[in-house]
Amino acid sequence: xxxxxxxxxxxxxxxxxxxxxxxxxxxxxxxxxxxxxxxxxxxxxxxxxxxxxxxxxxxxxxxxxxxxxxxxxxxxxxxxxxxxxxxxxxxxxxxxxxxxxxxxxxxxxxxxxxxxxxxxxxxxxxxxxxxxxxxxxxxxxxxxxxxxxxxxxxxxxxxxxxxxxxxxxxxxxxxxxxxxxxxxxxxxxxxxxxxxxxxxxxxxxxxxxxxxxxxxxxxxxxxxxxxxxxxxxxxxxxxxxxxxxxxxxxxxxxxxxxxxxxxxxxxxxxxxxxxxxxxxxxxxxxxxxxxxxxxxxxxxxxxxxxxxxxxxxxxxxxxxxxxxxxxxxx
Amino acid sequence: xxxxxxxxxxxxxxxxxxxxxxxxxxxxxxxxxxxxxxxxxxxxxxxxxxxxxxxxxxxxxxxxxxxxxxxxxxxxxxxxxxxxxxxxxxxxxxxxxxxxxxxxxxxxxxxxxxxxxxxxxxxxxxxxxxxxxxxxxxxxxxxxxxxxxxxxxxxxxxxxxxxxxxxxxxxxxxxxxxxxxxxxxxxxxxxxxxxxxxxxxxxxxxxxxxxxxxxxxxxxxxxxxxxxxxxxxxxxxxxxxxxxxxxxxxxxxxxxxxxxxxxxxxxxxxxxxxxxxxxxxxxxxxxxxxxxxxxxxxxxxxxxxxxxxxxxxxxxxxxxxxxxxxxxx
Numbered sequence: 001x002x003x004x005x006x007x008x009x010x011x012x013x014x015x016x017x018x019x020x021x022x023x024x025x026x027x028x029x030x031x032x033x034x035x036x037x038x039x040x041x042x043x044x045x046x047x048x049x050x051x052x053x054x055x056x057x058x059x060x061x062x063x064x065x066x067x068x069x070x071x072x073x074x075x076x077x078x079x080x081x082x083x084x085x086x087x088x089x090x091x092x093x094x095x096x097x098x099x100x101x102x103x104x105x106x107x108x109x110x111x112x113x114x115x116x117x118x119x120x121x122x123x124x125x126x127x128x129x130x131x132x133x134x135x136x137x138x139x140x141x142x143x144x145x146x147x148x149x150x151x152x153x154x155x156x157x158x159x160x161x162x163x164x165x166x167x168x169x170x171x172x173x174x175x176x177x178x179x180x181x182x183x184x185x186x187x188x189x190x191x192x193x194x195x196x197x198x199x200x201x202x203x204x205x206x207x208x209x210x211x212x213x214x215x216x217x218x219x220x221x222x223x224x225x226x227x228x229x230x231x232x233x234x235x236x237x238x239x240x241x242x243x244x245x246x247x248x249x250x251x252x253x254x255x256x257x258x259x260x261x262x263x264x265x266x267x268x269x270x271x272x273x274x275x276x277x278x279x280x281x282x283x284x285x286x287x288x289x290x291x292x293x294x295x296x297x298x299x300x301x302x303x304x305x306x307x308x309x310x311x312x313x314x315x316x317x318x319x320x321x322x323x324x325x326x327x328x329x330x
Numbered sequence: 331x332x333x334x335x336x337x338x339x340x341x342x343x344x345x346x347x348x349x350x351x352x353x354x355x356x357x358x359x360x361x362x363x364x365x366x367x368x369x370x371x372x373x374x375x376x377x378x379x380x381x382x383x384x385x386x387x388x389x390x391x392x393x394x395x396x397x398x399x400x401x402x403x404x405x406x407x408x409x410x411x412x413x414x415x416x417x418x419x420x421x422x423x424x425x426x427x428x429x430x431x432x433x434x435x436x437x438x439x440x441x442x443x444x445x446x447x448x449x450x451x452x453x454x455x456x457x458x459x460x461x462x463x464x465x466x467x468x469x470x471x472x473x474x475x476x477x478x479x480x481x482x483x484x485x486x487x488x489x490x491x492x493x494x495x496x497x498x499x500x501x502x503x504x505x506x507x508x509x510x511x512x513x514x515x516x517x518x519x520x521x522x523x524x525x526x527x528x529x530x531x532x533x534x535x536x537x538x539x540x541x542x543x544x545x546x547x548x549x550x551x552x553x554x555x556x557x558x559x560x561x562x563x564x565x566x567x568x569x570x571x572x573x574x575x576x577x578x579x580x581x582x583x584x585x586x587x588x589x590x591x592x593x594x595x596x597x598x599x600x601x602x603x604x605x606x607x608x609x610x611x612x613x614x615x616x617x618x619x620x621x622x623x624x625x626x627x628x629x630x631x632x633x634x635x636x637x638x639x640x641x642x643x644x645x646x647x648x649x650x651x652x653x654x655x656x657x658x659x
Binding site: 028054059060062063064065066067068069070071073074075076077078080095096099100104105106107108111112113114115145147168169215240282 | 343395397426427428429431432436438439440445446447448450451455456457458459460461462465467468484487490491493497498561562622642650651652653654655
């Protein structure tokens with residue numbers, strides 16, 4: 001057996017795009033600086049040379065037009081991968097995503113599904129301040145007609161794009177900015193990666209940590225600290241934010257009977273709120289303690305590192321929340 | 331306005347008149363059906379603008395793609411969407427061309443590549459750019475055409491889409507129906523430069539201003555534009571100067587314009603002028619006109635019958651089509 005390949009999240013994402021371009025001539029990538037520049041986060045570096053300008057298309061700074069053009073190209077029989085630099089800029093294309101991509105299949109009575117994939121970087125952690133650090137996954141995840149995923153692992157970074165392109169529906173793929181440099185092992189074959197379904201990232205018995213995206217690794221760090229105290233945390237990586245996989249979450253909650261939801265979104269109207277409510281609706285009597293949430297503080301993300309760290313749902317806050325939930329003194 | 335192009339036949343004249351009459355009679359009936367409560371929601375009628383829909387459709391092929399707005403009944407009929415399913419859509423019936431889920435503002439039809447019925451002003455333009463991109467990348471000679479009102483020119487999506495289509499030399503026809511009012515806001519109250527055609531120059535897009543009340547002028551301009559786009563020479567903006575003879579929607583008291591202005595434009599209506607021209611050229615008699623009118627009214631009556639008899643979609647199907655359904659062989 002050969003040793004697993006150790007690569008970065010960035011490289012895994014690029015491999016996913018490259019494999020999609022090789023596998024299907026209908027696939028093309030477009031977005032700001034994806035070509036000559038090589039991608040704002042260097043995800044598409046080298047792809048222009050390999051695939052040419054027709055399939056690696058630099059766009060003007062016109063989020064609404066090029067996202068809409070991606071929707072139109074999907075309607076016209078292609079399989080566009082549209083890169084919006086970050087979720088912050090995607091707000092300029094919100095009309096096309098929410099009013100068009102999400103509605104056309106339904107409004108047309110099923111005649112016009114929209115198989116477009118829209119990738120965007122998300123999240124904080126790189127001192128980029130309030131306009132470059134949003135986590136707005138919950139906004140998109142609230143819209144029927146969209147599918148929303150967030151790969152948090154190396155395997156998912158490579159494999160979920162393929163699964164997204166196989167879907168006949170519009171899929172938003174969130175890529176956490178803080179994970180691009182993360183290294184890990186590529187273990188699963190891309191064709192075995194599913195678009196839907198949560199995954200138990202770490203099995204445990206004392207408490208369930210439900211999370212997604214970059215917060216997966218905050219939970220992993222917290223679980224290591226908790227383990228030293230004999231607290232055995234189970235971590236559920238949601239992977240898909242719409243649809244949500246209630247069954248995997250509930251199975252874990254029934255096992256551990258305690259749950260902390262860790263979400264980089266703001267607490268108010270967050271995915272954490274939605275998940276918590278689903279647990280209450282379906283597993284209230286399985287709980288031994290109130291559901292707890294660790295979310296981003298309700299402030300625009302500040303620039304200085306110590307304040308940014310304080311705003312985010314870091315491992316220390318997760319650890320102290322779990323301890324409090326289990327009745328341990330800090 | 332006077333005279334007809336050489337080689338213009340009676341058959342051709344009757345065809346254009348028939349197509350415009352079908353739209354006018356349909357729209358008039360829709361207004362009644364709205365009053366009677368059969369059509370609900372927002373209803374935007376296109377009386378006065380028929381020549382644009384009919385003229386443009388004469389030069390588009392079956393494989394070309396179309397994107398329209400919420401004032402799209404005329405485009406749909408001229409494109410060949412059958413009147414029965416169109417009216418059934420306005421009723422919200424399952425037999426409607428969008429399965430009843432869209433209504434008046436969201437007419438869709440895969441068979442004729444009619445991509446809506448988009449009710450966000452300017453929202454359809456990027457779609458048309460993408461459809462044009464798909465044709466270009468697939469190596470076809472098809473074009474995409476999008477209709478929009480002059481109100482959309484104030485939207486960022488107009489400017490972004492013009493730039494993108496020109497930058498990539500895409501086969502896109504931008505057809506602006508300039509009826510002088512964005513809902514109730516007159517053009518001069520919303521645009522610093524009211525010459526819409528001139529905006530194309532900033533994007534190096536070929537453009538023409540056309541008398542949108544003259545179906546022959548529309549057809550000729552559209553023919554030139556389609557030829558340009560099909561040849562791979564890039565997009566074209568056509569500013570069709572027209573007028574909406576009815577209110578913006580059924581809720582509009584029209585406080586923003588004079589009745590005299592409407593009456594002045596009515597004299598220049600596309601049906602009135604084509605009828606007069608055909609008659610004066612000896613290509614149309616009053617009997618011919620009455621026969622066309624009866625024909626159109628019969629089609630409308632059959633459509634009403636179809637829509638009335640059609641079924642409602644069962645509530646159990648409410649959540650269908652939010653996502654694509656698996657294709658079963």
